[in-house]
Amino acid sequence: MAHDAHEQNDSVFKVGINLTLACLLSSAVIAGTYAVTAPIAAKTRIQLDNQARKALVADAQDFKAIEGKTGWYAALKDGKVIAYVVPAESKGYAGAIKMLAAVSVDGKIIDYAILSHKETPGLGDKAEKPAFRKQFAGKAAENLEVVKVPSDKNIQALTGATITSRAVTKGIKEAVEEVSAFTADKKK
Amino acid sequence: MSIEAKTKIEIDNLMVSASPHIRCDESISKIMWSVNAALAPAALFSIFNFGMPAFVNLVICIVAAVVTEYLILKWQNKPMVIGDGSAFLTGLLLAMNIPATLPWYMPLTGSIFAIAVAKHTMGGLGFNIFNPALIGRAFILASWPIAMTTWPISRDMVGKVDGLTSATPLGILKLQGYEKLVASFGDQATMYKSLFLGERAGSMGETSAILLLLGGIYLIYKGYIKWQVPIVMIGTVGALTAAFGGDPLLHMMSGGLILGAFYMATDMVTIPITTKGQIIFAIGAGALTVLIRLQGGYPEGVCYAILLMNCVTPLIDRLVRPVKYGARR
Amino acid sequence: MSTPILILIVLTSLGVFFGFLLAYSNKKFSIEVNPLIHIVEDVLPKGQCGACGYAGCMAYAEAVVLNPDVAPNLCSPGKDAVAKLVAELTGKAAAPMEPQIAQVQCAGTHDKAKRSYAYTGVEDCVAANLLFGGPKSCKYGCLGLGTCVKSCPFDAMSMSPEGLPIIDPEKCTSCGKCVSVCPKQVISLMPVGARVRVNCNSKDKGAVAKKACSVACIGCSLCMRQCPYEAIKMVNNLAIVDAKICEEKCSDAVCLSKCPTKAIRPFVTGIVPGTENEASTALACASCAK
Amino acid sequence: MEEYLKLFVASAITNNMVLTQFLGLCIFFGVSKNLNASIGMGMAVTSVMTISTLLAWAVYNYVLHPLGLEVLMLITFVVLIAGLVQLLEMVIKKHAPALYNMWGIYLVLIATNCVVIAVPITNAESHNGFMTSFVLAIGSGVGFALALILMASLREKLQYADVPKSLEGLGISFILAGMLALSFFGFSGMITL
């Protein structure tokens, strides 16, 4: 590279235009790619979101965003609202746990999915597994309580991950309570 | 042989070395074996307390440590110093820091890891930066957290509590609160007594405060550890827990504090070399213990507190030097 | 405006901004570092041995680029190849370097050299030398505690079981580090092409030297008198061979047969006389000769 | 205020850049051979990180985001930081040689480094406010410096140890970092981001 330096004219303009041209070129490439991929990406995202909601409420035929509540969706079957899919969040062992909760119209949890978390692999992340999740199905807010000794009425903590279990349960409970409040509002 | 003749004894191969020409009787093996001996009562008590599984894990840890050290020394063509008792000590300390009921492969890998990675990657005895036994424990805890936090109940608790496992006192404190903890023992006095005598769930060797203290006093008497370190560390924990509204006596006697303060925060290889530095180390370790116990994710923090202070040891050694002759006046 | 067009505009303006900013400031703030220095440094072997007389390779690179008087062939570890490259890069003509190798001027193995005491202490020749000049009776001989071995930046030395260092001719770069660390000055650099060498460093009188070591040069001058080319001189009771004369003139080294203590021997790189190493190397030679 | 303090502690210790997120490892292993260099580097990283994070925050929130140009985030940030660092280096070298010798020489190494770019990206991604971005940058920088200095002091100690030849250099450094990270487990579950 050293000898190139001597051959080139080092005027400010020449050097400056060099980077400008590089940027121009790269912007063209990015713009082109963006033009192609942006619509596809948007479509993919919507598809994915719908899939996630569908996984939670299997019966639903369609989802409709609820106005005034970001991220809230109503699950529709035959035009009737059968459940709400709402975001839930809670502070776990090592950071925020972001979840999606499906709550039935009568205020019972149907299922939930963990969107992102920072829990210890192999321990806290077991909260995503069906074994733990199944405990929630059909429970109302008052039964969403973590206990050590197993019982049908409550949630039994994951071994070695009590904090995560509590966090998930707390997040879901809050979501259920919010939905209950929302439906109660609507009924009025 | 006449006296005159004896002066003519073949003395053309005298030993020449730099001064001094006499040395004290201490040696590394003497120190190491004394520490082993000081730990022996508590180790035996753990067998008494937790039965056969404790014995098996003790043997696994010690044999694995000694054999690993032997193989590594052999492989590296280093002088064979297996008899100095340091690998034995690592194995013993590791065993005392784990629940008695771990399945065999956990203490085995932990012990091998402690000797091979924590000790010998850095050059063996004298060069390791972290306490090998504690690295071994942290390794097992990180690898198999569930097994490492499942504590068998002690001999005298059989029948008094449901099931065969129980949380440690600090575990109960963390998740269920102080009242529940006291209730689990009956009353406060019983709790202190049980903690003092070792009738509680916990790692194999950490339960009996009295036996650990006795061993510690023996080591202080022999001059192998300095009294400042355990006293300051335990004192810091007591003072800070009291300041934050905890039960200082409970905190001072539970967890691995006594074991850690007397036997691991005094591991000369991994702590600062000056007494002043060691006191800073002890304060730091005590404070971190309290921080982890009260604020952290674990109910118990001695192991990590000491490891964290091990990281800072070189810095302390750089900053805290002995007072030089000529600098005092 | 649509996003792609915005992309074009924003990014291009970014390019304009930084392009001109950098170009301008480059002019304004630039401090020229000759890039050649780095290129030369890349060429050097980075043993940081200091054989060139500078504090490390970087320092030599700097000196050889910036100072026209600094010769390009000072790097002895790099041998001719590096000298040539450096010369090319700096536009200096390189005189060819005569290949050299370090050699230990002592054959006093444990069985041949007497000891005056049993040494206990730090495994280091300089340390031993502090105690009455070390445990060897001969005060000029190799102490065999391996200070040179430890100091060799190219890992070319090892200690033979008989207590003399072996120098690997493949790895030795004649950097001279061992020469400078030896407290007995018993190591010297020798041209690779030398024919014979004196394996002794004793400046003691014959009787004393002989008493201390059975293979010492006893200063008898036989070799000097027998050499037809006057290649051997006696200095301080020690025979000194002029390798150049040997190389150029001698075909039949009579000195070898004349030496009563076998202190003069044929010079073969990598061989330490009187050790296992000599025997095994000789064996290897014999086997491939077949 | 307490929130920011927590954020600081979390980004410096519990979510330490190097030991839990593996960012900036090249510098971490490259510079930690020497304690003094580590201190200089730690200062350099912290200051560059803070400046570039604030700049990137401004660009993102006043230019890219309003125009819907999130797609340009990466390239803008990279060019921004590289340009900035290069500029900074030149200015300091010319006008404050003493400062330059203390930490300026490390600036070049940071020009394109993952720690320095990761923080702005994280901020943009989670739409952090000004103060949050600022505290996060300083915290991460201090955390990086802390890990670097600890590591350097450990490595300086090991310089005088019988480390097996095959482990010398990078090998033992990785193992040390592993044990450092293992010790930092003690902080887990304490304060989180």
Added chain:
Amino acid sequence: MAKSFRGGVHPDDRKRYTASKPIEIAPIPEKVIIPVRQHIGAPCSPIVKVGDLIKKGQVIAEAQAFVSSPIHASTSGKVVELAEYPHPVFGACMSVVIESDGQDEWVEGLPLQRDWKTLEAAEIKEIIRQTGMVGMGGATFPTHVKMAPPAEKPIHTFILNAAECEPFLTADHRVMLEQSERIVTGMQIAMKVLGVSKGYIGIEENKPDAIAVMNKACTGIAEIEVVPLQTKYPQGAEKTLIGVICGTDVPSGGLPMDVGVVVQNVGTVVAIADAVEKGIPLIERVTTVTGGAIAQPKNLLLRIGTTFAQAVALCGGFTEVPVKVIMGGPMMGMAQRTLDVPIIKGTSGILALSEADVNIGPERPCIRCGRCVEACPMGLVPSMLSILAERNAYSVAKEEYDLLDCVECGSCVYVCPAKRNIVHYIKLSKAQNAAMAAKK
């Protein structure tokens, strides 16, 4: 509590072998080997030839430099050889070998009678120089140099080092018991030369009889005070002694005179008294011959030039093969490779150590137990110094760990459980640093 210093060690002093044995005057040896260099500083050059007949006390080698000290014949007889002989400190040294004629005749005019009080300080100084006085504690620094401090460094205190903290040695102890008056006289002479009014005698508490005797000898002499010291090694090291008695530390790299103090050894002041009052040069000294391998340990008054072998024979020879023979004390003395070395002015003891005494183990890596740090009277980190030397980091030892402040007292090595040769490492580092400095 007796005065003491920080650090130090408590080895078994083992003075019991010889503490109660009165000084025994050794018979005149048949042959003496007198090296021309028995002091720190420039060697002397011999002024006699082979075949010369000489008398006891005659100068046989003259000092050529200021930091040097002349050598005198220790008996009368014939010079039979001028050659290199083994030397207990320097390995080998040009020596004058004198075959005794058995007459032991003084050179003309000796001994004389002089009253020291009538002499001027400068005259006394010259007498001290001419009679070959050196520090007899072992360091052998020429006394006249020590007694002539530069004007800008006024001396206010004289300390008599009677601590004798080295294990085994009892020579000074016996001299105090048997010649207390001479000690006081010598001390008064030295104080007059230096012009100081305050003198201390520092004695370790393990010698209560010596403290009593010296106290008695000093009664009525207000300017001299006996200071009992705690029994701890290295109580008698110059720097610690000054720190303990005066409460002032000698600055790093400095000399006692920098804090206005001069320290002399017991043997030296007795020799000064003899030299000034009787004109007798330094030709004999009290030496403790002891150790686990010696049959009958004794305190002997020996002529300079007597070989170690002769001295050992006078003590009944060996009971077993000695592992080590040492000149001086076990903590700072020098191991010898042969018994053919002569006694020189600084030979305070000859130790023949048995295997059990030595307790040398294989060296292990430092386990950082910190015992050396606690033992170091100079407040250094000996473990680090040894580790740095092991890794060839000599300049780091000097620049960051105060290598040059080490007095090589050996306390660190004594307590080291890893049996590390710390002092040897330190000596190596000092040598390497000196070599590096010389190169530049």
Added chain:
Amino acid sequence: MKNLWDIFYKGLFDQNPIFRLALSLCPALAVTSNVYNALAMGLSVMFVITANNVVVSIFRKWVNPKVRVPVYITSIATIVTVLILTLQAYLPDIYKELYLYLNLIVVFAIILARAEVFAAKNPVFLSFLDGLGMGAGFAGAMVFIAIVRELLGNGTLMGIQVFGASYDPALIMILPPGGFIIIGLMIASFNLIGQHQDKLKAAKQGSDA
């Protein structure tokens, strides 16, 4: 032909970016806790490095040395942005999992290093080969590390149980400390093998002599 092969091959072992050159260590740890992610990351890097080498090589004559580094960085950033956009549209799962580290490819030292050291001086095809080799070496090393970590730390490979249910995985291996230590030991083994080979070579030469 041999020469071409060498250009490609050197990146695999002799100049392996991770084990030998110790460049771009961040992803080597961060995304190697399972093989799937490691593979995805490795291929992404391979793509970027190769594409960038080609681009730099094409434009090398026009680039002014004064703005060399900024231009290269622009080029890398462009390619990474394109990569991210594409993944976002077609492989959203990978994008979600590797988001931060994909962005960080921009500053991987190995890419800039190859641009400077090789592509800036060599014709297009050779640069392409060099990028491919280096990228493959990088991806290979990543996958290798990931295999070990996932096997030991989770008992699985690409999510499939390997040791059976009775294996109790050592979680530490997929946690940060395990990652550091595993790579440390791997580097040591690489060195040991290297030393052994040197010894063999030396022994061979010795017997030849």
